[in-house]
Amino acid sequence: MINVDKKSAIKIFKRELNFIRDSLKNSENPFHFFYFTTINNKKPENRTVVLRDLKLDPLRLFFNTDFRSNKVNELKKNQLCSALFYDNKRRIQLRLNCESNIHKNNKLTKTIWDKTPLQSRKCYMAPYAPGVHLKQWEPNLPKKYIDCDPEKKDSELGYKNFSVIELLIKSFEIIELHYNGHIRFKLENDFKEVEFLSS
Numbered sequence: 001m002i003n004v005d006k007k008s009a010i011k012i013f014k015r016e017l018n019f020i021r022d023s024l025k026n027s028e029n030p031f032h033f034f035y036f037t038t039i040n041n042k043k044p045e046n047r048t049v050v051l052r053d054l055k056l057d058p059l060r061l062f063f064n065t066d067f068r069s070n071k072v073n074e075l076k077k078n079q080l081c082s083a084l085f086y087d088n089k090r091r092i093q094l095r096l097n098c099e100s101n102i103h104k105n106n107k108l109t110k111t112i113w114d115k116t117p118l119q120s121r122k123c124y125m126a127p128y129a130p131g132v133h134l135k136q137w138e139p140n141l142p143k144k145y146i147d148c149d150p151e152k153k154d155s156e157l158g159y160k161n162f163s164v165i166e167l168l169i170k171s172f173e174i175i176e177l178h179y180n181g182h183i184r185f186k187l188e189n190d191f192k193e194v195e196f197l198s199s
């Protein structure tokens, strides 16, 4: 029989933060990607993104995106959003409610941009904003660089479209699946309070 008290729930939470940390440099870790949901005029929209950073006190997650994208426009109107992670091997889901902060052309974006490889910078040099309707398919990359990396100097053109989304985690729900009773709980208020939930 499983027995989980508030102290062991906090241990599970800390263990999951360590898994998230590992995923930053390990693309085999399923938390390397997550599903990010925004609200578009009362309609939910979700998509996959790559987790780029985790910071504590307060707990925050970061990912990179094109400033012209729909998700950025949605966050400008409503900063409330959510992040969903699932590890199929360990059968663990993390469901986070967040508030977003859009970083554009500041110290943080400059630091991250400087470390962004040329191959990734190319995506931000796309002639069309992401999500523009096309009469027919085209790769939406600079013609000159379709099959190769951009030259360093040219790649700087992408910076004007580069942004970093910071997610301030307001609540953190964990569900760990077990045949003899799933463990489900939520942490709020600085993640010191554990609330068990039926599953």
Ligand SMILES: Cc1cc2nc3c(=O)[nH]c(=O)nc-3n(C[C@H](O)[C@H](O)[C@H](O)COP(=O)(O)O)c2cc1C
Pocket: 033, 045, 046, 047, 048, 049, 050, 051, 063, 064, 065, 066, 069, 070, 071, 072, 130, 131
């Ligand atoms: C595996 C995978 C990783 C992705 N990572 C990102 C990412 O880190 N940032 C991003 O903006 N889009 C990423 N995308 C593309 C998004 O899922 C989405 O299609 C795109 O950002 C447009 O979303 P939007 O129109 O809702 O803004 C990724 C897609 C896949 C399949």
